[in-house]
Amino acid sequence: MFEGLIEPRVSETDGVGHINNTFVPVWLEAGRNELFKLFTPDHDFKNWRMVIVKTTIEYKDQLYFGDFAQTRCYIKRIGTTSLVLYEEIWQGNRKCVEAETIYVNYNQNAKKAEPIPESIRIELEKHYWEEKTDVKEGSV
Numbered sequence: 001m002f003e004g005l006i007e008p009r010v011s012e013t014d015g016v017g018h019i020n021n022t023f024v025p026v027w028l029e030a031g032r033n034e035l036f037k038l039f040t041p042d043h044d045f046k047n048w049r050m051v052i053v054k055t056t057i058e059y060k061d062q063l064y065f066g067d068f069a070q071t072r073c074y075i076k077r078i079g080t081t082s083l084v085l086y087e088e089i090w091q092g093n094r095k096c097v098e099a100e101t102i103y104v105n106y107n108q109n110a111k112k113a114e115p116i117p118e119s120i121r122i123e124l125e126k127h128y129w130e131e132k133t134d135v136k137e138g139s140v
Helices: 021-030 033-039 118-125
Strands: 002-006 050-059 069-078 082-091 094-107
Touching (some): 021 082, 033 050, 033 118
Antiparallel strands (some): 050 094, 069 082
């Protein structure tokens, strides 16, 4: 699992007192930084490899300002050129968000998807998601 810690900002809080839904995709992306390093270790955008093609988000509970949130990113499937992520955002012991995101390993210069290298595949396999890892208690 790739993990990230988010400190909610006042500016992300909407008029009804919870974190606005438009910030959830940003928080999910922040939890993928270690994943991005596998594909583009120097974070050079001229050689950026990870292109998002789909995200599905389910809002399970509200997120609030004042308490840290934790992102959890798992690998659900690895294809030839793409991978599917299963992601969660927890606040305390509440799972507030579930998401599924699909990325393609894309060569910007050639303008085409390329196979995921075996060395990266091996690292990705260390982060596979299994339903049994969906614990009730958050570590934040």
